[in-house]
Amino acid sequence: MSDTLENTLAEALAELVTVVETCDADTLDPDTAVTWLESTGYLLNRLPVAERHTLDRLFRDAALRRPPGAWRERMLKVSEGFGLAEDAHGAACDAVERYTRRLVETVRHADPATPVPTCPGWTLADLVRHVGTVHRWTEHLVRTGATTRVRAAKIPLDLPTGPAGLPDWLAAGAETALATLRAADPGTPVWSPGGDPHVRYHPRHVLFETVVHLADAELALGREPGLAPGTAADGIDAFLEDLPYLPGAAEQVARLDRDGTSIRLTATDSGAAWTVVLGGGGFTWHRRGESEASAAVEGAAADLLLFVYGRRGADDPCLTASGDRTLLDAWGAATAL
The missing domain is CATH 1.20.120.450 (dinb family like domain)
Incomplete structure (x- = not known):
């Protein structure tokens, strides 16, 4: 990738993030803004450390090309908001x-x-x-x-x-x-x-x-x-990322006759959400909630982490389950570690 393209993409993303963060509720639905920012942050935080630091520099350079003022100051906070300078x-x-x-x-x-x-x-x-x-x-x-x-x-x-x-x-x-x-x-x-x-x-x-x-x-x-909500949420990410590489669990999920069904997880303490979609002999997932999910589980992020690891059942008092309970049971049995 050329330096020009790299700088242009970084500047465009920094501008877009700043616009999203400064929009009022009449212009952009706040829930949509939070979901988009969380999804973007998740992707950026999966970058290797060196590339995170490179993007941190590119964001700062883009901000400093703006005239002094409120907009430049907001753009300077984009990298901080995504934690890109962290190790x-x-x-x-x-x-x-x-x-x-x-x-x-x-x-x-x-x-x-x-x-x-x-x-x-x-x-x-x-x-x-x-x-x-x-x-x-x-x-x-x-x-x-x-x-x-x-x-x-x-x-x-x-x-x-x-x-x-x-x-x-x-x-x-x-x-x-x-x-x-x-x-x-x-x-x-x-x-x-x-x-x-x-x-x-x-x-x-x-x-x-x-x-x-x-x-x-x-x-x-x-x-x-x-367990801190942020750590628990990252643990759920890690579980879903690793699941396809665990032969026993991956095979069990592949055998589920549930194509097109989905499970939504929502952390009540942080607002983080995940949707798992079954199909194609496996599953896909993304870090946002889908309103039309076949089944849903809500609770504190730490309790959701224990749920995905099979330490809490969907009927645990600290969780709220809705929708297709047979789907939750089948998923839990297939992914038990």
Whole structure:
């Protein structure tokens, strides 16, 4: 792409965003504006860090070509509004650190033999071993630059001699994994279990493995999970992005005889929404709500995350379900992880 075309497209997008943000309700429906801005933000935030920073610069350059005044100031805030100057890779690593620390603190003084109802057949000790294995497996993949799958069973886990040592083992593995991830270039090719075979995929993958299993541990101990709406919404994105690459779940979805039906998810605490459309031997999805969906589930973003991961059913009191319940049941059974 030429510099001229790149600059022109960036300037056109910055102008369009500024127009949308400054329109009054009589000119542009506010819900339509929010939906469009959220969808645009979602797409821009999937860009590699280097390209996000490039777009940040292009937006600023476009704004500074305008005369001083209110319009220039609004255009200068476009990049900030989309978070383009932020380091998504580093932010995901920081989040992994925070949520792993919470998991360590949650299980440290709990009985390792405590059953985990949301992971049938598991105890807290099993859960901690699983999360710690994910951390060590990820560290191995990134450190060695693996371009083909390496099974977790093939890497050394250095497990403690007894379950009492598992919390410290989990913390140590996370520390090593994070050091490796933070030192790596996010754009470096490396095998991943999802659709993005680069280093940048892995912190986000590890984050939601940790977040969901933290919720499992908290529920097992009779506590309500706590998760920020933005993190939960990103977790739903990650789930839908990865689902086609999970052979068992993808095959089950492909077998659903539900072509043309759709499921809408709406986060009541943030207004974020998702629509999943079944058909063609699989599904498509987009980050906006469709009013004519066949079935719908509403709730806080954190509860919706637990719903898509099979930790909450559609009939859970914290969720509101409507429409075709057999569709929700079929989707839940097909996507159970």
